Amino acid sequence: MKKRIALLYGGEKSEHDVSVMGYKYVSSLLNGSPYEILPVYITKMGEWYVGDKSQLRAYPCAYGGGGLYTEDGYVRIDCVLPLLHGRLGEDGSLQGALDIMGVPYVGADVCTGAVSADKHYAKLVVSSLDIPTLDSVVFSSFEDTEGALGKCKEKLGFPLFIKPRRLGSSVGAYPVYDEEDFRSCFSLSMKAGGNLVIAERMLEEKRELECAFLEMGGKRIITAPGEIHISGFYGFGEKYGGQTRVSARADISKEYAERISDYAERIAEALRLRHLARIDFFLSDGTVCFNEVNTFPGFTEDSLYPKMLEASGIPPRDAILSFIEDALAC
Ligand SMILES: Nc1ncnc2c1ncn2[C@@H]1O[C@H](COP(=O)(O)OP(=O)(O)O)[C@@H](O)[C@H]1O
Ligand SMILES: [Mg+2]
Known part of the structure; x- marks a missing residue:
């Protein structure tokens, strides 16, 4: 019997649309995979629906239920790929629910998700490593x-x-x-x-450099940094309006690239990142400083995370299959 992988998407208002786009891209990457893919759409109000047309209302089974109840009966889930961002998706809440359900999932666990999602707590951990953070x-x-x-x-x-x-x-x-x-x-x-x-x-003059963390085949990889070309505030419109130029490979010196890679490796270890994350830095006045970490970064066709993987010779499909395989083995 094929393992059934639930792709959870939608969810919270502000990140809903980017999650839906992520679902479209990732499900296309998983065409022809050895798994049965089960789409699970979460409305902005938090209702769950299963099936290609999101037609069937579903309720997660608590306490080791390992699946969903629907009007048509019980649906087993072998693993969850949570294509969700921000609150209730990436911040450990969903991960806690999945732990209680007894379903393995791709990505960070409860504690890593919660600490990483809080900009203050994440900075406390990172500054304890002697990595610069902003006052x-x-x-x-x-x-x-x-x-x-x-x-x-x-x-x-x-x-x-x-x-x-x-x-x-x-x-x-x-x-x-x-x-x-x-x-x-x-x-x-x-x-x-x-x-x-x-x-x-506030940094008035800065460059925004980000790198991808991933675990594949038992190895941790930090890609070379990419860049968001923005001189001022990278706001909601600039993020999703499709106008901002991004580079999968930032044009920076070897010295900066190595510094970012060293910081990212140590941050990944300290936060116990798992499977995937995007680690974001500012470069300003010769100093590289940590900004934030996203434990489930944007994963649309245009997102920097998959672009950075490709630029490092890693097909995003292989990465996702490897995350699922590892989660299933847990
Ligand atoms: N201290 C800062 N100085 C200058 N710009 C900042 C600063 N903090 C955030 N920004 C700008 O705001 C954007 C969003 O902030 P960020 O901390 O990355 O939060 P989010 O989780 O919303 O992405 C950044 O990409 C950057 O353009
Ligand atoms: Mg950010």
Whole structure:
């Protein structure tokens, strides 16, 4: 009997469309694979549907159920490929549910997902490795705007960057140039981020360099860095509008490339990344500093992650098949 692999996609509002595009690309890569592919579409409201036309409502079975209940009966799942990003997809929540269901999955586990998804916690781990990170301030849930502004002025100065700790896709992220800006952006960011916000010193001149981490055939690989060619804020529109130029291979010196690879290797070890991740850095004024890590990076045809694999001679299809094989062996 063929192993049945559930491709979970859709989910949270801000990352929904990119997840749907990721599903289209990845399912096409898996055509003719040795597995039976089961699409599982998650609506923006969190309802699960199975089948090619997403016609059948499904409910995950808890406590070792290992599959889904549907109106047509029980559907066994041998492994999940969660093509989901951000909250409830990449942050350990789904992974916890799958652990309880007793279904193996591709990608980071609960703890790695949760720590990596929180920009403050991830930075704490990375800075403990003596890898540069940007100075930052976090606020308590009860912080009022004036108190937060005081802390930022004292520790960071202007300009600064404010962003939710646990959201992606640049949602709720704002460049802040002065006090007036701060007053209007702080509450917006707090609202978007569920009162969990981080402020950082803003880099006005920077390059955005990212590398792919993957595990294949029992080996860890860090690809050469790629680059997002953006001079200012890489916002939601710039990410998904299709206008931003990206390079699968950044034009940087050997020295910077080696430094990024060394940092990425150590970050992968410290966070215990599994199967795949994209590790993002800024290069500014001769310093490479860690920005963030995505434990399930964008995986559409146009995403930098698969492009970086290709540029390193790794077909994305082979990588995905290897992740599934490894997850099934767990
Ligand atoms: N401290 C900073 N200085 C300058 N630009 C920043 C800073 N932090 C974030 N940005 C910009 O905002 C974008 C989104 O921030 P990021 O931390 O990567 O969050 P997200 O999870 O939303 O991608 C970055 O790609 C970058 O363009
Ligand atoms: Mg980012």
